[in-house]
Amino acid sequence: MPRSLFDKIWSQHDVLSRPDAGTLLYIDRHLIHEGSRRGFDILRDKGLSVRRPDLTFATADHYVPTRAHATQGVPDADKRGIVEALEGNTKAAGVQLFGIGHRQQGIVHVIGPELGLTLPGTTVVCGDSHTATHGALGALAFGIGASEVAHVLATQTLWQHKPKAMRITISGRLRPGTSAKDIILAIIARIGMSGASGYVVEYAGPVVDRLSIEQRLTLCNMSIEAGAKFGLIAPDDTTIAYLAGRPFAPTGDDWDRYVARWRKLASDPDAVFDRDLAIDISDLRPMITWGTSPEDAIQVDGCVPDPDHVDAKARDRARAALDYMGLSAGMRVTDIAFDRVFIGSCTNGRISDLREAARVIDGRKAILPALVVPGSTEVKTQAEAEGLDRIFTSAGFEWRSSGCSMCVGMNGDLATSGERCASTSNRNFVGRQGVGVRTHLMSPAMAAAIAVFGKPVDVSQIVDGDR
Amino acid sequence: MQRFESFCGSAAPLPRDNIDTDQIVPARFLARRRADGLEAALFHDQRFDKTGTLVESFALNRPEHRGAQILLAGNNFGCGSSREHAVYALLDYGFRAVVAPSFGAIFFQNSLLNGLLPIVLPQRDVNVLLVAAAGGTANSFYISLERQTITTGATSFTFDIDPFRKECMLLGLDDIDFTLRQLDAIIAYEGGSGDPSLS
Incomplete structure (x- = not known):
């Protein structure tokens, strides 16, 4: 049976399935930021510890002062407490933190791809609704709330029901002065804020093939603004070239092995989608809300x-x-x-x-x-x-x-x-x-x-x- | 999570579409801890004006809807952020269920995991409930999770819910304990101590 990119990643991460609860999905990368304080509190209340600190990566982004870039520069004591909690929780659990002052600190959805933490075919979660960003590299990435953050910290898994699948095929040629942001705003304007609710969206077609990884990240980033928890793009030569040499990407013989595996991830040509949408962007002008x-x-x-x-x-x-x-x-x-x-x-x-x-x-x-x-x-x-x-x-x-x-x-x-x-x-x-x-x-x-x-x-x- | 018991309560109408998490709890309240309570933050910028005075015309502030335990909402309720504060604020205010034609996906999951019952009903059924709720309802709504029904007067609607989540809510169980009982399967999946995605 032909399978989509999404089907392949989903089935590779199926720890067990139950008719009532859905699929227990294995989580390859858990990215956390200051919002994880509640997740750690839940864990502590239950007397549990972080099961896989080696697969958990932290950064400070939401409460970071952009002028005085230091924890002590957070002006409000409550907010400073949240940043300090991240520092304390990650230290105690042995989780790597790209905190304030670290040369690799940044917004979680910027540093994940940048450091090569996000890899094709992996599952990535974060307590943040814009996690679908990482789908640009062919990862199954989605946002979760604090209770699910606690669940992943404790078990490295999540119970999920398989969503329906939508493919958005983008054709045409981008006019000068337009970019992926204009494409995604045009898509959301067309299908509406809940147009992809309950779906995983795979973006495909000649325009997507020509987009740089950074543009693809912008495209996938706003999937949740159309209601989709997941946005995905099949890994290709552009993806592989982007990842080569990134700090956390595989190296040496491993690299060739992974590349071979990533090349098999793309949706089969006759894969079936519950909804298939086509959009031509040849006449697209810059968009604004x-x-x-x-x-x-x-x-x-x-x-x-x-x-x-x-x-x-x-x-x-x-x-x-x-x-x-x-x-x-x-x-x-x-x-x-x-x-x-x-x-x-x-x-x-x-x-x-x-x-x-x-x-x-x-x-x-x-x-x-x-x-x-x-x-x-x-x-x-x-x-x-x-x-x-x-x-x-x-x-x-x-x-x-x-x-x-x-x-x-x-x-x-x-x-x-x-x-x-x-x-x-x-x-x-x-x-x-x-x-x-x-x-x-x-x-x-x-x-x-x-x-x-x-x-x-x-x-x-x-x-x-x-x- | 507290056990979800069937209850009689009144319903407040807020039938706008796309009520996002920034409206439910403005981001400036997110530094509060769970134990501090978020009752006051719920719909803060709609319940209160810039001077902090109650906006009498806002649905939740009308005398006939005070103390409502059921919120009747529009499409895509809770769209936007993954912040669980939106669910905490609704619970702290006293809501135990939200009825809407559709929900933001992450909000929906957060609700189930915290004992706030998200009920999906077709728009026409929500409209019937809205008519029943207009002008105040004095505990005339009844919700049974066990039977998966919401009833008012002679009208009763049945809703769907994932059987696993239903069980967890009825028993007040948290799924971390349940999952930890499947630890053998997780360990078998991992196949050792390395990174399973790079094996």
Whole structure:
């Protein structure tokens, strides 16, 4: 029987199956951050210890101060306590920590691939909904809550029911100035915020084949924004070239053995999917969200929708969203005036994202307060070696140290009520970047352009070259 | 986890779609520990205005819906983050069940693991319950997990639930203990002390 990439990884990790409880899946990599405190508390209450500290890897990202990059720099005592708990818990359990001050610290979904912790065909979990990011390397990766974190710490397994399978085949050619962020926003706008709920999504097709790993990471990252716990891309030459030489990737004879195994993972040609979707992105322009859900995405050359002209069921939500966002129905996207810019996050905080943004602002000046937060300390180091930091700072951007920062604002990096923020992150929920803050999601190139022009512009007109 | 017993309670309507975890518990409350309680954080920015005053018009604040134990919600309830605080806050406030046409996948699992019953019903059934809940219900809803029913007046709807999770909720069992009884299978899968993914 033909099998999909997902079927293959799932069955290889089946420890045991029961008709009532589903499959007990073995977890190859458990990535943890500060949010694991509750998981460790549950473990302690039950008198248990971490079963496989060697398969557990930790970093600090959510509460990390991006200015004073030190545990002592966390201004709030409660929040500092959470970072200290991570340091204490990992030390006591013998778990490797890429903590604040470590040269490999960073957002968990940036460092997993970067360090080669994430490998094709493995299962990866993390107490974070954006864990599907790692699926870009052909790993079965998904977000879990604190109780499941405790379960993995104690048993290295999880009970899961097999989801339905969806394939999204992306064809066409990306226009200049567009990127994976625009593709995923277009997909979410099309299928909706719960369009992939209950599914594992495999992204495939000629566009995906040509995307770099970093772009694929952006694509898989926002799977949860369409409701899917899992997003996947088959490993190929690009994946193998990306992983070669990474600190935790296999080496020597092992490497050849794993590569041979990874090459067999792709979905069989006649694999069957419960839902098959095709999207052509040849006409895709840069995307931007206008509302308070990632599905509220439109092209930069479009107009803010009129709630009177949307589906009756969505009308009230659209009205409330416009009201919160301070926008009027029918206004041109290019007329929306911004107050602030954030470039970073597990969606768009990688080196290629920073290069893309720097290309837009090079030689220009920001007219808005703008923050650049590299996704990891290694990204920061690399960017500085390339001189990107100087491009940003001479344009008036703030250049910070790595962490989740303004994507969720848990470290205190927030905008103020009423401000409109251009953000390369993944959620434009009400209050996400601060009470009353209006978040618009977009690509790094678009966010950089807004910092310079104050309003959205079609970035394809200011950057050149086809990719 | 506490045992889930059948109960009579009232229901509060919050029928909007896509209520995300940032609305359920704003991120600034996540530094609180479980023992501190999250009752006050639940829907904080909708229950209270910027001065901290109760917003009378918000459904949970209306006198007829105070003390509700059942939340009637819209599609995709609990979408967004994996933060379990969303479930803790609903439990701490006094909710024991949420009824919706669909749930965010991670929230759904977190609810089951913490004794908050997520009930999936078709929109038309949720609409019937919403009508019954309008204007206050004075404990007129009855939920039996054993029989998998939610009843109000002469109307009763049956819901599906994973039999394993149902058993755990009814007995107040946590699945870590259950899984540890399968340790032999896990050890056999691992086949030694190395990294099973690299063997």
